[in-house]
Amino acid sequence: MAHGEKRSTSIDVAKLAQVSPKSVSRVFNNEPHISPALRKKVLRAAKELNYHPNVLAQGLVRRQSYLIGLIYEKPSPSYVVELQRGALERLHGGRYRLIVLPVESVMDRPLEVVSLVRSAALDGVILAPPASDHPDILDGLLDARIPFARIAPQSKLDVGLSTAMDDVAAAREIAEHVIGLGHRTIAIILGDPVHAASSQRLIGYRQAFDANGLPPLPDLVETGDFSFESGYEATKRLLSRKLRPTAILAQNDDMAVGAMSAARELGFDVPADLTVVGFDDSEIARVVWPRLTTIRQPVMEMAKTATDMLLRELAGDDPGGMVIHAHQFVDRLTAAPPPALS
Amino acid sequence: MAHGEKRSTSIDVAKLAQVSPKSVSRVFNNEPHISPALRKKVLRAAKELNYHPNVLAQGLVRRQSYLIGLIYEKPSPSYVVELQRGALERLHGGRYRLIVLPVESVMDRPLEVVSLVRSAALDGVILAPPASDHPDILDGLLDARIPFARIAPQSKLDVGLSTAMDDVAAAREIAEHVIGLGHRTIAIILGDPVHAASSQRLIGYRQAFDANGLPPLPDLVETGDFSFESGYEATKRLLSRKLRPTAILAQNDDMAVGAMSAARELGFDVPADLTVVGFDDSEIARVVWPRLTTIRQPVMEMAKTATDMLLRELAGDDPGGMVIHAHQFVDRLTAAPPPALS
DNA sequence: CGTCCAATTGACAACGAAGGACAATTTCGC
């Protein structure tokens, strides 16, 4: 039993080093005006006692918890991973820590979210869609004076900090590409309508249709929820219609991959018989075969920037209001001319 | 500007409700012997002031932070997601929160991990591989008296709490299946050797080889790091050898999917020309086409159980020492007899 | 060698809530 050193306090260290507790505090906070001799004494004593300042006590007096929350509602795993990666990359090395707060249903009980944030004493919050667009949440946080950074918001863009991309332009771009390949019978799989990005992307698709003299095709639209399964089911329905699409625009990669699976099961080859494109360029897009043609949404970068802005705000600097990140069309292997023309 | 209510304290609530601060405390901590009337008064005042107990102050006096850390070292995204999901599911509704602590390199600086945990004042820690097997980390946590639960440890099984599965048996099982299909030239893609699971699974493969009179095949072994890319690269090398395998045992799903991609690129059909099996049954296994034959490792359940044990320990109950979860062979579409026999 | 200013330290009261030990006050059974 060599184990069992009890937690030591700044007072213990002070006693051992024969200085005042205040001096210990000063050394640990790198305050100016400290003689090298004092610093050495304190550090030696601290090391001997294996002392770590108690963040709870610090937090109490400084009115900070050094906790940042990441709020999201069960989006695709790959999206969450990217979000976290971006946030953690920025947080790394600093004193702030990341708390993950997946919430059941943002839309149903928005005030619960605010209450959660308050009772956890978070210093700041990163809001992923669809929480980033919920007015009650924004108001609640504003009211509680809790700084927040929003990822990909689509409304009330003047509120809080945000990082975003141009969903409309991106969607238009990938739709243009598919049309350019010769497709005329194009189906759309929408994501969860509570995500504002869903309607934005639809607008982009429509713009491309319009610009190329195609009808809006209300028949060939199915609604999913951004999950693999929903893309799979939607595609099964689409491919069993009398008017069969030669291309499918899925509003994210998971649904696109679901579409590919369904197509394969029904005997269609991708892309020879059916073009499938996604949106996001999440990990899965690079990993499936054939590799998915999609739009690269810089989720990690957006999360990193959002975190950066939040930290700057917490530090008292002016972080600016909104940063737009560039998207990018990524042409891989799932888009080809329609069978009739090939 | 309706915004800006300042944070209120228990004393504010007491004043407004015209009761003693002690009563406020009693109500919020659900102590017995409180009349419904008092409770109502306090709750109403608290609501009006939008009062939330300050967790920092509570934590200070109770010596708890209500923070649980999840420590992992950049494993596959799907694995992380499952871990988090399991932990969060158990934590949901309670007062404990999850802090994610991905660490650069557990092996290089194990004491940094301990120091991180101490300075963040975590109440308990969940250790994913390979941290769950590092003796210095275990000792450090033991020393600091911080409870921890280990996921899938392979050594020092008597230390701390743990949840695990039988990697050897599982690996043997899937190898037996492949051999049973008629394969005789079987390649292995190992995961990162710092993960103890890697060698355990290899032992299982070898047991199956031995039992069926196959040589250990040291030539057809490649080492990856559990990532898609490493599986992809390893497979490119394997398939360009003079002695070409008809089946590949990958030590996790990501590498297996990488193997499938590489095979496809080289013109091999899976499973007609090449059988590929994985390990873990992470999300990706269900999502790729053809769907991956693999071993289901109950990561989410293990994480959930680990969290449960940790919470029980924190509550002062006896959580027991170790729980073994059952694995399961999942036969899907990527394993078939070798071409010569089909 | 004393004086005065700056650089260093120290003393002490917050911070917000909980816990313990009792005292004071209802409330209720009968």
Place this chain on the structure above:
DNA sequence: GCGAAATTGTCCTTCGTTGTCAATTGGACG
């Protein structure tokens, strides 16, 4: 209306660290 039990209130500590301001020390300089 009495005694006992159930509620509430008082008061004082504790938790570990920082802010504020006063005290001390060390030098430069005349």
